[in-house]
Amino acid sequence: MNNGMKSEVVVITGASAGVGRATAQAFARQGAMVGLIARGREGLEGARKDVESLGGKGLALPADVARYDEVESAAAAVEKEFGPIDIWVNNAMTTVFSPFREIKPEEYKRATEVTYLGAVYGTMAALKNMLPRNQGCIVQVGSALAYRSIPLQAPYCGAKHAIRGFTDSLRSELLHDQSGIHLTMVHMPALNTPQFNWCKTRLPRHPKPVPPIFQPEVAAEAIVWAAHHRRREVYVGRSTVKAIWGNKVAPGILDRYLAATGYDAQQTREPVSADRPSNLFEPLPGDPGAHGIFDAEAADRSIQFWETSHRPWTALAGVGLAAMACFAYWKRIR
């Protein structure tokens, strides 16, 4: 609930599966009214049912985020049904797992249009509604790979870097205009979602997220938190922090480390066919739900995220530990 006054109106792109699906569930638990954007009707219907069963209201909005007109119409439908949009989450993605040299130009274009331009168009549609009211929050779902690119994921890494680039530009414009609209980006670690089952691949073995892997609910909790706090960016997972800072300090060493480890780390032992059905151009049938196939390996919480979202407690614990260390040292030298 919004300050205990009214239910928040939230729009999530890519709401039928993975992180978007878990985020819709998390907002629904707070009683939100959630506009659910994706293409696959069965997944959208599943998401709508989740939201309703968890105490929220859901509106399924079949749309392709690579088409601005469809995103704009979806936003208008949400405002008509639920009222002014408070929070907009740009989450939809697709990619091609492949060595760059094997990707076809039309595949690269499509992955970029969905993952990068989808976030740009979502932001445009959100601002169209939020600017006249001078309030609202836009959350970009980012990744450690928005800072540190890895092999076999050029379209995705390029798109995630691009989202960060345009977001920083827009943030400065909003600050220049003294806008009341908040723009934030939440950088995620590897997550157990359906993307590894249905994104286009040319790898010989089944794609997988680079461990450590977290459940999509960890990402959802961070997105909901970021939508209600005024942080510029939020990092989720110690692996994300390490990738971002490691790349600032020693990018060349990481290039070589990833060249040596990045191929194996992104594939299971199972062979996969290059012509398996993919969601690159069209949605796949069925309701994918939030989780992928890595439940057994995935952590359901991040201590690092708890620390970053509870800074006063983390600082207090740090001071306490430092005091104990000083006391132990003083006792030893005495």
Ligand SMILES: NC(=O)c1ccc[n+]([C@@H]2O[C@H](COP(=O)([O-])OP(=O)(O)OC[C@H]3O[C@@H](n4cnc5c(N)ncnc54)[C@H](OP(=O)(O)O)[C@@H]3O)[C@@H](O)[C@H]2O)c1
């Ligand atoms: N999984 C990870 O390891 C990981 C790590 C870091 C960050 N992230 C971020 O988390 C976010 C979600 O990723 P995910 O892993 O949850 O992906 P996912 O499981 O593949 O889900 C993608 C969602 O986007 C929708 N979508 C795909 N193409 C679309 C299009 N053209 N128009 C509208 N919707 C479209 C899909 O539904 P339809 O196909 O039915 O349209 C689905 O709802 C992304 O921003 C990603 O960068 C993920």
